[in-house]
Amino acid sequence: MSFPLLTATAALPAVGALATAAVPAARRTTAKWLALTVSLATFVLAAVIAVRFEPGGARYQLTESHAWIKDFGVRYELGVDGIAVALVALTALLIPFVILAGWHDADPMETGSRRWRPTQGFFALILAVEAMVILSFEATDVFVFYIFFEAMLIPMYFLIGGFGDRAHEHGEKAASTQRSYAAVKFLLYNLAGGLIMLAAVIGLYVQAGNFSLPEIVQARASGSLHMATSTERWLFLGFFFAFAVKAPLWPLHTWLPNAMGEATAPVAVLITAVVDKVGTFAMLRFCLQLFPEASKWATPVILVLALISIIYGALLAVGQRDIKRLVAYASISHFGFIILGIFAMTSQGQSGATLYMVNHGISTAALMLVAGFLISRRGSRLIADYGGVQKVAPVLAGTFLIGSLATLSLPGLAPFVSEFLVLVGTFTRHPAIGIIATLGIVLAALYTLVLYQRTMTGPVKAEVAEMPDLRVRELLVVAPLIALLIFLGVYPKPVADIVNPAVRQTMSDVHQTDPQPKVEAAK
Amino acid sequence: MSTAAVHSLWTTAADPISKFQAPKIEYGQLSPTLIVIGAALVGVLIEAFVPRKSRYYAQVFISVVALAAAFAAVVALAAGGYGTTKAHIAAMGALAVDGPSLFLQGTILLAGLLGVFTFAERRLDPEAHGNRVDSFAAQAASAPGSESEKAAVKAGFTTTEAFPLLLFAVGGMLVFPSANDLLTLFVALEVFSLPLYLLCALARRKRLMSQEASVKYFLLGAFASAFTLFGIALLYGYAGSVSYATIAQVVDGTVANVDPALANTMGNDALLLVGAAMIVMGLLFKVAAVPFHMWTPDVYQGAPTPVTGFMAAATKVAAFGALLRLLYVVLPGMRWDWRPVMWAVAIVTMLGGAIVAITQTDIKRLLAYSSIAHAGFILAGVIATTQNGVSSVLFYLAAYSFVTIGAFAVVTLVRDAGGEATHLSKWAGLGRRSPLAAAVFAVFLLAFAGIPLTSGFAGKFAVFKAAAEGGAIPLVVIGVISSAIAAFFYIRVIVLMFFSEPRPEGPTVAVPSPLTLTAIGVGVAVTLVLGVAPQYFLDLASQASVFVR
């Protein structure tokens, strides 16, 4: 029984959350530093996982398994494959930046009772989310995954509904109503998805008698567990629905713009860069592995939906007047790419999709956090309220530009690698879809550059004339992310090497092989 | 005619009276019930002889001791194997001592104990004329606002009868799920109903509503029990006996000696079906299943909140226990007749409760409708007709009762000038005013909503799983849909508490005595423990899931 590394990685932030929440009301700064330290320590653990993980080795490594709820056939089973490692690392990496970026977002505005501790709550909730997300990445037991997949909604819900932008163009009253609407919408969408999934989870239990992913996959492969085609399809739909809400996939996406628009930028990053990844990750891990046949059956529809998400999200991003909502729709478009890559059923597509999850996390974090700094300065989310910022705050504008360029996946920056892999992977199997999806890169250029032009260039607006440039703390948030974007754009090999074996496994689970080139090229 | 003949016109020779043999009663195995009833009687005596000042303490003491002792007895019996191996039918076939009855009795006793704590709370209401007062009327007999009431308040009267009444109710509830013949069932039903009717009428504030609740509950309850009784009559007519075992045999057609009369009635299925339906209806009334639920919101709202909490928890447990035994022991033979009906009831109950709850504006009514919806979920487990079904229902009941008592206990804390502030609008911003109370209540709401890591989720999962294994997949789907609907209004309350601005004249959260704190604390603890590590209790439930017959 070696040291339970995976559990520790999740337990640390969980404990940290409790500790942070327990910090007395007056000691706000202590809570912040505590949370930051914990998140950094968690990152160290995640790094250890990444190091200890052997790409060539067993499919699930660092596994832990303990009896939990015998009657439900549930075991506390953890284990990571390459994909999980990448995403755990991403999560642990982003949280410190989220905390640092949200340093002042939760300083109490109104005086509640002396026991009212918004700041402590804010950071505790962030850590709680981290713990649950990490566990859902690590769980190899469907039930364990489901529990944390659902439970993470609650802290997220409080983060969205409880903490908004400092100043709001419609005033605080309207802001709080919009916030709680967004929060409720987020929760109900995802809860509905989760409950539908619950039915499927129960159905799976009735079929398989236990929840252990490896066992079920093995049993299905060996034929000892047979499912009727219709059953498998229903179960698949039950699972996929929940993940499609989370991801989000058109037409289940409408909660995302509200949530990201109303939440503070760090929380928005938490939603789109971390929490939503669980959805796409789960498609890759659970939908494909548990229900290979049904996945193939559903592929055409899903590909079309993903395609719609790509184009639709991009077009709506063009039409937005609110910076954060714009980023939200951009994310919808990107999630379309990820899902496209997953269900293209080619190793390029799936490796690309996994890389895409990581890169999209980083790039969106960069763009959204800078946007948050911008908004916190001017107190408005409306694009029209800005102009000429580049002249007064060149560094801010520069980082914002790099974030935008990453969003339009400029070659040399990380997202390009993943996006191109996804496109190639799709193209090799479905040329038409691949070509239409390529339109997305033009639209991406359109909405990002329009955003940059309207906010940063042109004559300086009076309201932004006094705007200060990035502070040290903010630079500390943005600079590493940008460095990472460039590094992973130039040298993605480390991540790719971790991911590839897992993808190969998944491909074999769904009995798929890459289409081979027509001509054997002269080497 | 001869004199003898004439004599014989108005007299006849009686048979010599045969020897009357005394019934054999296993006092040890009935000890929980006996203890509670005995304590109740003592309580009555206390009302008669103990001076007014010290009654309260005496009553609380007696009740707590009795309930604790009874619980200890239950544990002892269970440990003694009466739940599993030595399970048998006691008291000449009147009462079953087996797993389900012991499990449910234990649950009821704990619920009763927490109920006593909330009953005994005297820190919430401001002192009247220097006397600490609980949530019961000073003098139930005196009309609201009348001189006599004022006098009673001034004199510092309190209705300490509440405690014996609670004990009587608990006593009835203990018998109810273990009743093994229809007569005992009926008597137990009345024994625990009548005290509840009274308790509902005892509120200190808003007495009009309290009395109205009481009268509604009483009339409808009596109406329902009349139906039950008629059902019993028909079933008796069908089987010629009220003992579960015999009826079951007759239903299965495995009865040993069939005399012509029995053969005649056995042929008549209408008796069986109509009778069974009417009895079941009486029980569905108690568990507040649609369409027999309409008393629930009014009574829950009007009754004193501690009573509501106790009632909501314990009554459901007892009634579902009785329902399980009836369906699993008496009527398994006609499973194919009642399952579809129960399907229909479960569906309308789940959906009806969830949907109507959406537009509620009073927290107590909201919880009432939520309890209706939960009755629907539990019914889904009842329908499974498997051992898993039984154990899941037992588990769900245990989990649910603690959440309920805890939730209502929190409701008693939120007060303004007019007593408890139950209107939802007054709860706005509670999370800002007193985060702790709001957080605790949020935990209970999340448990009601069945969010993972709370007991509510474990219970819901167990029940749905059992139903699915029983082949009731559609029921499960409808169940998850209605729990999605239900989630909406639980979330609404949370939004209200945390995300909306507090009102200036909003209510405050009173600081309760350790009694209520215990009730709430136990509630939270059980909610989380059963949510995170339910295995032990699931084992308990599954061990206790075999009926003796």
Next chain:
Amino acid sequence: MNPVNYLYLAALLFTIGATGVLIRRNAIVVFMCIELMLNACNLAFVTFSRMHGNLDGQIIAFFTMVVAAAEVVVGLAIIVSLFRTRHSASVDDASLMKL
């Protein structure tokens, strides 16, 4: 005479009682209707007891009477206190709580 007729009578009485509950306003009358239903049950018990030739039904009838008596005690207490508050025994007046 065929005992089944007594059953019909019992059913009839029960129905009359139930109808009374549904249509009468005065709480006392409603309550009496319920008592009527209980007694209908008693009649049924006794009849069945006669048909099956065992005494259970007649015993149960006694139990029912006791229970009914207890119900009267509780019921009247409640109804009277309601009457003293509202100076009316109409069930429909007691409708503060609704929706």
Next chain:
Amino acid sequence: MENLIALLIAAPLLGAAVLLCGGRRLDAVGHWLGTLLAGLSFVLGVVLFTDMLGKAAGQRAVTQHLFSWIPVAGFQADVTFRLDQLSMTFVLLITGVGSLIHLYSVGYMEHDERRRRFFGYLNLFLAAMLLLVLADNYLLLYVGWEGVGLASYLLIGFWQHKPSAATAAKKAFLVNRVGDMGLSIAIMLMFTTFGTFAFVPVLHSADSAGEGKLTAIGLMLLLAACGKSAQVPLQSWLGDAMEGPTPVSALIHAATMVTAGVYLIVRSGAIFNAAPDAQLVVTVVGAVTLLFGAIVGCAKDDIKKALAGSTMSQIGYMVLAAGLGPIGYIFAIMHLVTHGFFKAGLFLGAGSVMHGMNDEVDMRRYGGLRTYMPVTFVTFGLGYLAIIGFPGLSGFFSKDKIIEAAFAKGGAEGWILGGAALLGAAITAYYMTRVMIMTFFGEKRWQPDEQGNEPHPHESPGVMTIPMIVLAVGSVFAGGFFSIGDRFVHWLEPVTGHAEGNSPVSAMTVTVATLVLLVVGAGIAYAQYGRRPVLAVAPRGSLLTRAARRDLLQDDFNHVVLVRGGEHLTRSLVYVDHTLVDGVVNGTAASVGGLSGRLRRLQNGFARSYAVSMFGGAAVLVALTLLMRAV
């Protein structure tokens, strides 16, 4: 030796990094640092060039493998550089002209407080452009391809406070993105066809793939080329791109970046050779563009826009040549190089003029400048003679060859293309003469501007004139140097291959015809602008003129169809998302709520109605139970 290749790129990349991240403390020396690194890269280029000359023609191509870039199952993209004669030609052109323009910018941007950043961008551009021409696979080329796009975006929009500049920059990037789409699709097609997208394997096994596939690939590559090289239909951005500082126009939008399309086509020659249909389309695009650009050039009064039109047209020539296949490739590149010299020279001249005229760009406000800025006049004049193809100057050689090759394509196509090329030559002579006369001859027409300060035309400082002189030299002699003994042909033949076309008309006839048309064009221009005074305000002009002033309405078309249409589309989609997609969900919620409200009314507070429901319920229960038994 080949390990130096990476340094070619590294030098300017380092410069860009240092200058952009360095902050204000570098303002003092930034421009010199940038120039230095550009020069260093040029020196390296020369070193490698000499080394290459040392080798036999066959062994000249060298590669340098840096590291594996994207390793995914079946998909191998490496960072590998390939330096052969073709890329070497570009390296020298890019670094050479680039260094000169760096030098020029030192003077030109002297008064701009953001000069450091300007040089950072210039270095970034050099790095990206070198990556483009040095990559040994299409994906890496794609990186450079978009990299230069980014640099051009940054530089066009360098004066961001001007909305026009910001818009132009965005437009340039977007139109290029459309082209890039073509390139990425081409790469995907290659991957599915050959399983790789590295030059050597793809090009060597090209003809073993089906012609259909190759045509598709070719057309996609052409689309990319159109975007980058401002060919019809994606030409609209080049005119607006003149918003950028003049050195940028000279380097990026005249000498180097816009010619990347030609490079791409020539580099992919093997594919086009096997796909004649694609080739035909290429030639047509080239021909159309050379006329289109020329016509636009005639109508513009803005000197830079006139030159931009001319650039478009000249690149049209190159594309036309490249479309002709082996007979044209080398001349395309040759014209590219010579054009690099004289067009850069012309732009720098124009910049020098603007520099002296308070950034006035309207030629109608010039006139008689030859006396005020002699050096500029001479260098510009030489560039002028070169571009119109005055015998002996470089333009003469390169353009002539292209026209011959066009005829050599043979058949009707040959005649049409050749005719177009000839006509183009005439128009070129016309509009360039027009520019020349309006700027340097006639009487001065400038007036004080709004602020009322009279421009005082003066010669530019040395840092600006020296590059102009060097380029002028190049534009005079390069052509001859290349052509004597077909040096250039032999130089490139190993890479591109070469074929002598048999033209229906003799080379002599072509040359004569060209010269005649040249004189005609120049004569007309002289008649119009030299004989009678030039109006200070543009006359309304003929319909064609007015259309040409508006880029032949092509922009308006874009605006109406794409921009307006797009706006309507997005606006309606936003509406749909809000009302339909969201509406369905909210509608469901609302309907459940309504149902709840209605059901709630059943709870009317009357105990008797409750009893009714119970009674009914009981009845239903009984009925159902009986029913169940019945069925």
